[in-house]
Every structure is written in structure tokens, then in C-alpha cells.
Amino acid sequence: MAKTTYREAVRAALREAMRADPRVFLMGEDVGRYGGAFAVSLGLLDEFGPERIRDTPLSESGFLGAGIGAALGGMRPIVEIMTVNFSLLSLDQLVNNAATLRHMSGGQFSVPLVVRMASGGGRSLAAQHSHSFEGWYAHVPGIKVVTPATVADAKGLLLAALTEPDPVVILEHATLYPLEGDDTPDEPMQIGLAAVRRPGQHVTLVTYGGSLPKTLAAADALAKEGIEAEVIDLRTLRPLDIDTVLASVAKTHRAVVVDEMWKTGSFAAEVMAQIMERAFDELDAPVARVCSREVPMPYAKHLEEAALPQAGQIVTAAKGLL
Amino acid sequence: MNKEEIRTKALGVLAAVVPELEPAELAPDKSLRDQLDIDSVDFLNIVVGLAKTFGVDIPETDYRHLYTLDSLVAYLAGRAKG
Amino acid sequence: MTDFLMPKLGADMTRGRLVEWLKKPGERIARGEVIAVVETDKANVDVESWVAGTLEKILVEPGGDWLPVGTPLAVIAAEAGAEAGAPPAFAAAPAAAAPVTVPRQPPPPDVAPGAPPPRAPLPAAAPAAGGERVPVSPIARKRAGELGVDLASVRGTGPGGRITLEDVERAARERPAAAPAAPAADKRQRMRDAIAAAMARSKREIPHYYLGTTIDMSRALAWLATANAKLPVTERLLAGVLLVKAAALALREVPELNGFWIDGRAQASASIHAGIAISLRGGGLVAPAIHDADKLTLAALSQRLTDLVARARAGSLKSSEMTDPTGTITSLGERGVEAVYGVIYPPQLALVGFGKIVERPWAVDGTVVVRPVVTATLSGDHRATDGHRGALYLDAVARLLQEPEKL
Structure with a gap:
């Protein structure tokens, strides 16, 4: 195709x-x-x-x-x-x-x-x-x-x-x-469902949108070190399918939330809050997040890369929980 | 009752009062009080135990014979015969 | 229904471990009957129930983890009309000594009817050597509770030394299959910790005053020798019994010394339960009660004292013996000490000490004679009493010992 x-x-x-x-x-x-x-x-x-x-x-x-x-x-x-x-x-x-x-x-x-x-x-x-x-x-x-x-x-x-x-x-x-x-659907999908993009049992990486490719790359890198990350793509932020996230956290007991917003008040903060509200007793480590640096986005390529979340930071954050 | 039997039974009485007692480590010619860290109440319990086990009365004036395991066995052997 | 709770067997007890149930579900329980054995930091204690009824349900199996005081251990269906009263000593109850059983409370308002009962409290975080809190992940804490793993014994391998789920599960796997008997060294350390906490609290909170007096024991000992000569060995009295009886009777005369300091004021106890300080072989100390020591005959008191010492050293005390002392009596005379100025066991108000009975030159009517004497001391809580009351007390002890036949 x-x-x-x-x-x-x-x-x-x-x-x-x-x-x-x-x-x-x-x-x-x-x-x-x-x-x-x-x-x-x-x-x-x-x-x-x-x-x-x-x-x-x-x-x-x-x-x-x-x-x-x-x-x-x-x-x-x-x-x-x-x-x-x-x-x-x-x-x-x-x-x-x-x-x-x-x-x-x-x-x-x-x-x-x-x-x-x-x-x-x-x-x-x-x-x-x-x-x-x-x-x-x-x-x-x-x-x-x-x-x-x-x-x-x-x-x-x-x-x-x-x-x-x-x-x-x-x-x-x-x-x-x-x-x-490869494949695109002919029918409407359903809004409000998250998807597990990669299964794993050691740590849950929660993300959405433009951060998904970086998060999957991080999961690949983690796998080379024997850490199997489960990657969840939220797909819809409102209504939020937190149940899929909680089910994964119940399995891995660790979570890193990745998004491209500035860290303070990021959507990741909401996901973290709900994990801690609803799955506190499942956690084996504090929930971590990887977000953008709190600066207006730089023009220069290398500075912009430094400001945005990158796969390496996600790897580091995940390993910090293990 | 020979001295060995008396010794075994007496050790049983001591062990009832001092559960930590290790008979093998007890020097027969040294002070029971020092080795077992017993006080007057323990001692009274031992005397009562010996009296019951051997069916003899042990007057207070005879307590001095119960100073070591050896002297205690010798005392009881004499009392049992008498 | 009444919850049978982890009892507070002494002011400084915070946790206990269930060792054994002496009753099965469905069995009848009489009021005051021993139904369980609980390990404290200081001893294994036989715990009595203060309600009569039927053991409905066991909530905690033996050999599990340390549980906080107040944790429900079992449910007792109280007998119809049975009074779910507190144990007798709690009539003048120290707040520090929680009742062994309490009527089941109605559920808190935010719990819907029919909601599952609240979970048993989870094990507390293990304190590190320096008293710092060791981090434990939430799920590690929860699983430790489920598996009965003592977090104090788990080494954390997570970031920052955090105890993780894996650490707890490893500890559970490596644990011997049977309920682990704590190694003797651990037990000794726990007892030291408990004593350290109680004594530090005492010296921190209680302004002690100390009094001492030397008492002529010639009459008492002469009476004792005569009495013992007539008694079979099983009924023979120790000099210590006379001292305990005199100390207990004297508390009747100076009741301000008998009781507890609670909520900023002294609360005298109507009953006199003499706590007897008993050193344990291998180290450590307990001070269980002889109930109503002032009312017992010397023969009965002797029986109770020898029994209590034997059981304390064998590690089988009853919960009421641990909770009830209204004052403590200690003697270090066995090894030649002539005077002991003791540390009050909080929240009690006083501690009476006796040294060795020794022969000393003694002036009587202008003539020096040799007399057996003992030094009696009093450590008093100066918040509750002043030296004058203490002096009256020691005077009463001395006087009572001059008339041994009346003891």
C-alpha cells in the first residue's frame, strides 16, 4: 500500500x-x-x-x-x-x-x-x-x-x-x-480513548501529539538497556481517558509524562495529579515529567532543541524512577 | 538415686527457672548465682523446685550448700539418703 | 460487636505483634480471660479481653508485622447485657493506657453504609538510624502491609534509598517460611529502644526529687527468721516481700504518690498496683504490676512476687500487669548496692527504691549496736508532690517495717 x-x-x-x-x-x-x-x-x-x-x-x-x-x-x-x-x-x-x-x-x-x-x-x-x-x-x-x-x-x-x-x-x-x-481509516474513530502505542512492564510513558515520536524513540533506547517502557498516547485531552493510564501504572508502578507545554501548569501536571489522586498506592516512585524549558521558544535551531523535550531527557527521567 | 540422676533432675529445676540455661556451659564448681544471674526470687523458686522434685525440705540455714552445682548435688545426695 | 484492639501495654508502647491466638472463632470468652499473646518491644504479653462474649472473627493472623497500638485484631460479639467496660485499672485510667477493647464506633460520615471496612493501618515507615524517615514508595508500603513485611528490616535500593515494591517482595521471598522469631539481638535492641524512650521521656518531662532514709531492719528480719523456720519451703517469705508490702501500705497513707500524671495534673489511683522492677537476664527491664499489693497477705504477696518474676523472665506477662502499675518498686540490693535513686516510669508519680540489707553500727539509746539496715529511697515527681509528702511516705515505710507482724 x-x-x-x-x-x-x-x-x-x-x-x-x-x-x-x-x-x-x-x-x-x-x-x-x-x-x-x-x-x-x-x-x-x-x-x-x-x-x-x-x-x-x-x-x-x-x-x-x-x-x-x-x-x-x-x-x-x-x-x-x-x-x-x-x-x-x-x-x-x-x-x-x-x-x-x-x-x-x-x-x-x-x-x-x-x-x-x-x-x-x-x-x-x-x-x-x-x-x-x-x-x-x-x-x-x-x-x-x-x-x-x-x-x-x-x-x-x-x-x-x-x-x-x-x-x-x-x-x-x-x-x-x-x-x-501505511493505513488510514475510512470511518470516524471515537474521541476520548487513549491508545497503548508500545507495551511494556517497567515504566509508563504518557504523552500525546508531537511528543509521541520522541517518546517512542526514548522507549527504543530504554529497550536496548533492558527497560521495557509502555507508551501511552492520550489522543484526546478532553475528555481524558485516564483509565488507560491508570491501568498501565497499575502494571508498571512508575510513570513519566511528556508534553511540550512549559512545565508549570502543563497538561502533564494534570495527568500527574490524576495519577496521584487515583493510583497513589500503585506508585513505586514519584511521577516524573518532561516538558519544555520555561522560555519563549528560541529561533536558533540548537537553542530550540535545548528548550524542547527530547528523547534523551525522557530516557533519563525514566531511569531516574528505576 | 545416684549423683548423675540427681544432677540431671537438678539441672531440670534450674532450667525451669532460668530458661536460658546451657547445662554444658555451666561450671559445676562455680557460683550458680554468678553464672545464671539469678536473684533471691529466682533462688527461692529454685529451692522450691528442688524441694518438690526431691521430696525434701530445705531449711534456710542449708541455703549455703546450694552455692554451686557440685555442692548442691552433694547436699541433695546426702539429704535423699538421710 | 466490639473490636479487640492491639493494646497499649505501657505509656511508651506504640506497636505490637500478634504472636498467638488462644481462642478460636466461635469460642466463648469470659471477661478478663486471656485470649491472645502479643509481643511488645519488651516482652510477650498475655492479653485479656474486657468484654465477655464470643470471638466472632480474627482479623490479624499470628506472626505478621508490627501493628500500631489500636489496630483491630479481632471482633468480639459481646454478650447480651454484658458490660463492655474498660479493665478495672482504667477506672482511674491514665489516658496513656488505651482500653484494650472499645465499642465499635459508628462509621465516619463520609463512609457510605455497606462500604467496605477501612483497611488495617499500613506499616509505618522505617526510621533510619539517625531517626530520619526512610522513603518508602506507596505501593511498597501497601504490599509490605499485605505480605506482613516489616519495613524496618527492608533495605531500600530505589533512588535515594527508597524502599521499592521490588525490595519488599524480595524481603518477603527471603523471609523464612515460618513466622520469623526475632533474633535475640533484635529483641534486646528493641527493649533497649523502649527503655530509652521511656527513660528519656521521664528525665525530659518529670522534675524528679530524691529522698533517702536508713531503716532499721532488725525487727523485720527477726520476725521473718522465726516465721520462715516454721514454714515449709513453698511458703517461705523473702525479706523483699516485707519491703513491697510496707511500700504498698505506705502509699495508702500518702496517696498523692500513687497514680499518674495526665494532661498536666496528678490523678491519684484508688487502687495500689505495685509495679515491680524486674531485670531480665541478658539485659533489659520490665515493671509489671502486683494488683492491690496493699491488700494481699504476705503469703499471697510472696506467691505473686515469685510467680511474677518467673513469668517476667520467661516472657509471659499479662496485659493488665503491664498496663496497671500505679507506682514502681525497685531493689538493687541483690548485688550489694546500698541505695538506688530511680527514674520514674512515666506517667507514674513516684518510684520507691530499696538497697541491700546490710549490718551497720547503729546508735540506740546512746549505745552503738550492730543492726541490719536498709536504705529506702523515693524518687518523686515534683509537679505532683513536694519533698514533705515524700518524707512522710518514707517515714511511713520505716514505721511499718518496725511492726512486721502487722504487715
């Missing part, structure tokens, strides 16, 4: 959804004629035309608000925001409107909105294009937060998001777009 990239898998999901449902449309900065900042929507304008592949002004709050309005009006909008850094401009729309309207209308309105955005560092794009704020979104009740880390999930979870009656935020780590995979 031909290899598919993560980028192609997202595009395939967009294409299939738009072919299947005339209510689905995509809008965002440069998604049309340019084909998307990360070339995800390349070619879709030709197939679906400017009514359904809509270029927007540089106004995240404005076009996300338009997406909310379209969703309230019965459409199935997909809003692409170029990076999670820029999405902060539209936080008000998402947090105060999209996440609340079902609640505030007593269930009369729903906002079936899908918001896709690139996130994360590793591409020398400096401190305004490289951060990770998925934990901020996962903090908010009323929206679901999805972090596909594999080619299959890139398609299957996007298809799933389009079946949700409420807003779904999908964070696509930008370093994953060229990732190749």
Missing part, C-alpha cells in the same frame, strides 16, 4: 467529509489559493470552489466567530487557525461563546464547530509560532480537545470531530505533517 503522510491524511478527511456532507466547509487564512500554511488544503479549492474553501482576513476572532455563527445556523464549519499562538486572538470566541452556548441556551443551541490548528515547536519559527497551549483548551468544559499523533488518527479523529454536536479543537503538531503511515 502506498505511504500516506499525516498532511495527506488530514486532507483526505477534509475531502471525504466535504464530499459526503454539503454542510461541511473549510475556512481560514490562506487555506484556498495558497493551499494552507502547511499545505494541508492544497488542491481542495479546485475541487470544491471558493464557497466551501474560504480564505479569510487575518482576523482570528472574526472568522472563528463566523464559524460559530455558521454552526448555529446548521452548517458544519471547519475553521483552520494557522498556529495555536494565533488562536489566542480567538480565545474569547471559543471560550465565551462556542463552549458556553449549549449550556446558556438550556440545550436549545449547539455549536458543531471543528477548529484545526497547528501547534508546537521544532521548526525554527521562533516565539510567536511555536508554542503549545493545548492544556489551556483542555481546561475548558464545553469543548473537546483532540491531539492526533499518527497518520491514521489525523484522519480518523478529524472525521470523528465532524460527527460531534459540540465544538472540537484539533491540535496538529506541525512537525507531524510529513510523517508517513
Whole structure:
């Protein structure tokens, strides 16, 4: 079977959804004629035309608000925001409107909105294009937060998001777009389930999104030293499938949580807290985490690498628990 | 009852009061009190035990004969005969 | 239903280990009957039940780990109408001596009805030599409880010396199959630790005052020699019995010295339970009680004293004997010591000491004669009494010993 990239898998999901449902449309900065900042929507304008592949002004709050309005009006909008850094401009729309309207209308309105955005560092794009704020979104009740880390999930979870009656935020780590995979699903997956990406019995490595490849590399390195790490990909941050994490911790009794947010207040902190709340008596060592250094993301390649979590740090953290 | 039998039975009485007693390590001609670290209450318990075991009364004035294992056996042998 | 708890057999007992059950589930228990043997840092103790009823369920099997005082060991179905009372000595109870049994408490409000009973307390972290807390991982602690592994005996191999699950499971595997008899050296060390804790507490908290007086023992010894000459060996009295009786009777006259210091004030005890300091061969000390020593005849007191000493040294004391002393009597005269100024066993109020009975020149009516004398001493808690009360007490002891026939 031909290899598919993560980028192609997202595009395939967009294409299939738009072919299947005339209510689905995509809008965002440069998604049309340019084909998307990360070339995800390349070619879709030709197939679906400017009514359904809509270029927007540089106004995240404005076009996300338009997406909310379209969703309230019965459409199935997909809003692409170029990076999670820029999405902060539209936080008000998402947090105060999209996440609340079902609640505030007593269930009369729903906002079936899908918001896709690139996130994360590793591409020398400096401190305004490289951060990770998925934990901020996962903090908010009323929206679901999805972090596909594999080619299959890139398609299957996007298809799933389009079946949700409420807003779904999908964070696509930008370093994953060229990732190749063999198999992509034809059907929507289920949001809210974590996956064991590698079984092991000595230590649990919990991660999601762009940190999954690094964590799997760390597990390979640990295996060479006889340490079998179990790697869990959370896939969805809200609702969080903590049960899969707890089941693994019950087996290994040790956990390292890896994410790319700044350490203080990272999503890893939430995972650690829940492990300690619910599996304290299973722990044979303190729960550890590997996160980004607490600096604005540097531009220089070597400094950026030093700021981001790397496989070597994950190996060191895991060995520190044994 | 010969002296060996008396010695064996007497050691049994001592062991009942001093469970830590190692008969093999007991010097027969040295002070029982020093070797067994016994006090007057232990000693009274030993005298009572000996009296019951050998069916003899042991007046207080005879306590001085019970100083070592050897003298104790000799004393009991004499009392048993008498 | 009543929980039978790990008893507190002395002010400084914090933990105990179940050695043996003397009753099986379903068997009847009389009030005051010995139903279990518990190992403390100082001795194996026969533990009595203070409720009558039926042994419903055993919660802790013998040979397990050290358990904190207050851990439920068994459930007793109390007899209908039976009074689930505290043991008699606890009527004037020292708070430090928790009742052996307590009625089962209603569940705390946050436990739903029908919820499983709370788990037995988990073993405490092993203190390191320097008294520092040795880190133990949560699951290691939990598994140690399940496997009955004493964390104090486990060497931690995790980061920072943490005791890990693997360490506990290794310790459990390497443990002899049978309930391990603690090596004698361990037992001695535990007893030293217990004595160290009690005596350090005493000297830290109790402002001692010390008094001494020399008592003419000629009348007492003459009376004793006459009496013993007529008695068969089994009923023969030791001089020590006269001393204990006199010391106990004198406490009646000065009751302020008999009892406990609890919650910042002295609480006198109506009963006089004489704690007898008994040194153990190989080291160590216990001070179990002769109950109501002031009321016993000399013959009965002698019987109790010889029995108590024998059992203390054989390691089979009863729980009430450990918990009940209202004062302690010690004698070091056996090895020639003439005076002993003792350390009060907290939370008691006083300790009476006797030295060796020795012959000394003694002035009587202007003439020097040779008399057997003994030095009696009193260590008193100055928070509870002053030297004057102590002086009255020693005076009473001396007077009582001049009329041995009345003892």
C-alpha cells in the first residue's frame, strides 16, 4: 500500500467529509489559493470552489466567530487557525461563546464547530509560532480537545470531530505533517480513548501529539538497556481517558509524562495529579515529567532543541524512577 | 538415686527457672548465682523446685550448700539418703 | 460487636505483634480471660479481653508485622447485657493506657453504609538510624502491609534509598517460611529502644526529687527468721516481700504518690498496683504490676512476687500487669548496692527504691549496736508532690517495717 503522510491524511478527511456532507466547509487564512500554511488544503479549492474553501482576513476572532455563527445556523464549519499562538486572538470566541452556548441556551443551541490548528515547536519559527497551549483548551468544559499523533488518527479523529454536536479543537503538531503511515481509516474513530502505542512492564510513558515520536524513540533506547517502557498516547485531552493510564501504572508502578507545554501548569501536571489522586498506592516512585524549558521558544535551531523535550531527557527521567 | 540422676533432675529445676540455661556451659564448681544471674526470687523458686522434685525440705540455714552445682548435688545426695 | 484492639501495654508502647491466638472463632470468652499473646518491644504479653462474649472473627493472623497500638485484631460479639467496660485499672485510667477493647464506633460520615471496612493501618515507615524517615514508595508500603513485611528490616535500593515494591517482595521471598522469631539481638535492641524512650521521656518531662532514709531492719528480719523456720519451703517469705508490702501500705497513707500524671495534673489511683522492677537476664527491664499489693497477705504477696518474676523472665506477662502499675518498686540490693535513686516510669508519680540489707553500727539509746539496715529511697515527681509528702511516705515505710507482724 502506498505511504500516506499525516498532511495527506488530514486532507483526505477534509475531502471525504466535504464530499459526503454539503454542510461541511473549510475556512481560514490562506487555506484556498495558497493551499494552507502547511499545505494541508492544497488542491481542495479546485475541487470544491471558493464557497466551501474560504480564505479569510487575518482576523482570528472574526472568522472563528463566523464559524460559530455558521454552526448555529446548521452548517458544519471547519475553521483552520494557522498556529495555536494565533488562536489566542480567538480565545474569547471559543471560550465565551462556542463552549458556553449549549449550556446558556438550556440545550436549545449547539455549536458543531471543528477548529484545526497547528501547534508546537521544532521548526525554527521562533516565539510567536511555536508554542503549545493545548492544556489551556483542555481546561475548558464545553469543548473537546483532540491531539492526533499518527497518520491514521489525523484522519480518523478529524472525521470523528465532524460527527460531534459540540465544538472540537484539533491540535496538529506541525512537525507531524510529513510523517508517513501505511493505513488510514475510512470511518470516524471515537474521541476520548487513549491508545497503548508500545507495551511494556517497567515504566509508563504518557504523552500525546508531537511528543509521541520522541517518546517512542526514548522507549527504543530504554529497550536496548533492558527497560521495557509502555507508551501511552492520550489522543484526546478532553475528555481524558485516564483509565488507560491508570491501568498501565497499575502494571508498571512508575510513570513519566511528556508534553511540550512549559512545565508549570502543563497538561502533564494534570495527568500527574490524576495519577496521584487515583493510583497513589500503585506508585513505586514519584511521577516524573518532561516538558519544555520555561522560555519563549528560541529561533536558533540548537537553542530550540535545548528548550524542547527530547528523547534523551525522557530516557533519563525514566531511569531516574528505576 | 545416684549423683548423675540427681544432677540431671537438678539441672531440670534450674532450667525451669532460668530458661536460658546451657547445662554444658555451666561450671559445676562455680557460683550458680554468678553464672545464671539469678536473684533471691529466682533462688527461692529454685529451692522450691528442688524441694518438690526431691521430696525434701530445705531449711534456710542449708541455703549455703546450694552455692554451686557440685555442692548442691552433694547436699541433695546426702539429704535423699538421710 | 466490639473490636479487640492491639493494646497499649505501657505509656511508651506504640506497636505490637500478634504472636498467638488462644481462642478460636466461635469460642466463648469470659471477661478478663486471656485470649491472645502479643509481643511488645519488651516482652510477650498475655492479653485479656474486657468484654465477655464470643470471638466472632480474627482479623490479624499470628506472626505478621508490627501493628500500631489500636489496630483491630479481632471482633468480639459481646454478650447480651454484658458490660463492655474498660479493665478495672482504667477506672482511674491514665489516658496513656488505651482500653484494650472499645465499642465499635459508628462509621465516619463520609463512609457510605455497606462500604467496605477501612483497611488495617499500613506499616509505618522505617526510621533510619539517625531517626530520619526512610522513603518508602506507596505501593511498597501497601504490599509490605499485605505480605506482613516489616519495613524496618527492608533495605531500600530505589533512588535515594527508597524502599521499592521490588525490595519488599524480595524481603518477603527471603523471609523464612515460618513466622520469623526475632533474633535475640533484635529483641534486646528493641527493649533497649523502649527503655530509652521511656527513660528519656521521664528525665525530659518529670522534675524528679530524691529522698533517702536508713531503716532499721532488725525487727523485720527477726520476725521473718522465726516465721520462715516454721514454714515449709513453698511458703517461705523473702525479706523483699516485707519491703513491697510496707511500700504498698505506705502509699495508702500518702496517696498523692500513687497514680499518674495526665494532661498536666496528678490523678491519684484508688487502687495500689505495685509495679515491680524486674531485670531480665541478658539485659533489659520490665515493671509489671502486683494488683492491690496493699491488700494481699504476705503469703499471697510472696506467691505473686515469685510467680511474677518467673513469668517476667520467661516472657509471659499479662496485659493488665503491664498496663496497671500505679507506682514502681525497685531493689538493687541483690548485688550489694546500698541505695538506688530511680527514674520514674512515666506517667507514674513516684518510684520507691530499696538497697541491700546490710549490718551497720547503729546508735540506740546512746549505745552503738550492730543492726541490719536498709536504705529506702523515693524518687518523686515534683509537679505532683513536694519533698514533705515524700518524707512522710518514707517515714511511713520505716514505721511499718518496725511492726512486721502487722504487715
